[in-house]
Amino acid sequence: MGRSPCCEKAHTNKGAWTKEEDQRLVAYVRAHGEGCWRSLPKAAGLLRCGKSCRLRWINYLRPDLKRGNFTADEDDLIIKLHSLLGNKWSLIAARLPGRTDNEIKNYWNTHIRRKLIGRGIDPVTHRPIGHPPGANVTISFQPQATPQPMVIKPPRCPDLNLDLCISPPCQEEEELKPVKWELLQGGHGLCFG
Incomplete structure (x- = not known):
């Protein structure tokens, strides 16, 4: 038993959207907000x-x-995030305001990937093609005043802040215990005691 189809295929338009359809959709979303997309077409x-x-x-x-x-x-x-996240386009899009995951994916496949290959960079590993796996390279499409040869730099931590955080698991109120910092043999430790 699965979910019913999202629409009756026999009575739906397919293909290019008209200006009138776009205006109706925009007006409906402005008036009612984003919500139940299954019922929106009929309501709009x-x-x-x-x-x-x-x-x-x-x-x-x-x-x-x-x-x-x-x-x-x-x-x-996009190149830096792709080297960290791979083909996780929605995570990459979250760091580029105003750009969609689909737009970034298409741009990667039609432009950036080709540029990297043209410059001798493997678009999957982000390393020079034919160089040892330990070698790392900085890739940039920023215009340079004078052409400079490709410089292989040692690996380093990326300079991106992805705002990731890790926290202790959620506990019931009666189980909550105060968190104390204690000095443990010269180092710092977190103690739930």
Whole structure:
């Protein structure tokens, strides 16, 4: 027993969205907010699938979306994040305000990947093609005043703040115990006592 289909396929428009459909979707979301995408098409008077409405809003109509070409800074950030996170496009998009995960993925596959290969960099490992695995390289698309040869730098910690944190597991109120810092043989330790 699965979930029912999101729409009746027989009575939905497919293909390019019209300006009128875009206006109806934008007006509905402005008036009612993002919510149940399955019921939105009928409520907004659209002959579209809920999934189609959601994707149209997220990827094209949201007012906070950036339009236009990616900057050199965005290119560099995408490369750094990809070297850390791999193909986790939604995590990368979270660090690039106004850009969608789909847009970044497409940009990676059509532009950045090719540029890296053209410069002799493996787009999967982010290392020079044919160099030993221990070698590390800084990659940038920022314009340089004078052309400089590729410099292989020793590995270092990335300079990105991903705002990650780790905390103790949640406990019931009667189980909560005060947290105390204690000196443990010359080092610091966290004691739940």
